[in-house]
Amino acid sequence: MINITELIIDTLGWMGAAFYIFPYLQLNTKKWNINTPAYHTCNIIGSLFLTINTLYYLSYPAAFTNAFWGAIAVYGLLKHSTVKSG
Template identity: 50%
Template sequence: MHQFVMDLIFNTLGWIGALLFLFSYFLLITKKWLATSFAFHLCNIIGGIFLSMSTFYDASYPATFVNLVWALIAAYGMYNDQYKKNKLD
């Protein structure tokens, strides 16, 4: 039972992460969000973290690395965009 619950948790995190990536990309392409929007960055950060957790649990370390770097790039983008925004205010 314990293994089933752990599998369910980490698979759910992976699915949520994947959906966040797709959702944010769709809203970017349809011009509902900008690449500099807080929500776009946040979805990519959370999506990257959730997918990293899921892939690490599955011992897919190259995918874990890519998703962690994705989340870090999104965090840098968020910081950079918020810094520029605050500097203009």
Template identity: 40%
Template sequence: MNDITLELLITALGWLGFICCSTAFLLLNSNKITHDQPLYQTLNIIGGIGLTISAIYFNDIPNIAANVLWIIIAVFGFVRFVMLKRRMTK
């Protein structure tokens, strides 16, 4: 894979991340989903990963930190949702 192809792939992942995070925020604010639904957390996890990969490639340290924290918060929300569902089904 040459440098131009790699940069295009990384840029596409960054845009995918932006689209996922923005879609999650739009759906939340338009009352189509709630913060405790798996779709919201999944979109944020995928979005955060895409943005983090892009930030790492372009050596954007503040963006790396912000998106790693975004991923951690989204994973926390997703795990909390799964644990609550398990408790409710027992």
């Protein structure tokens, strides 16, 4: 029998991984740069999804790392917004 909660949590984990990998690929292929809002937005979403996943599975070091990654991405997004408007 399928546990719907675990299916949702696992799906969020895989989506979170994709939201980390895709922007990293875009950055390395020079399609995006560090100031691209989509780069930071994808990292924030990936961080949120992976933090949920790792907290569910009680992987606290990974949850901390993912949450911190998201905080850095929020900082980067805000910094980009400030630079562009100023």
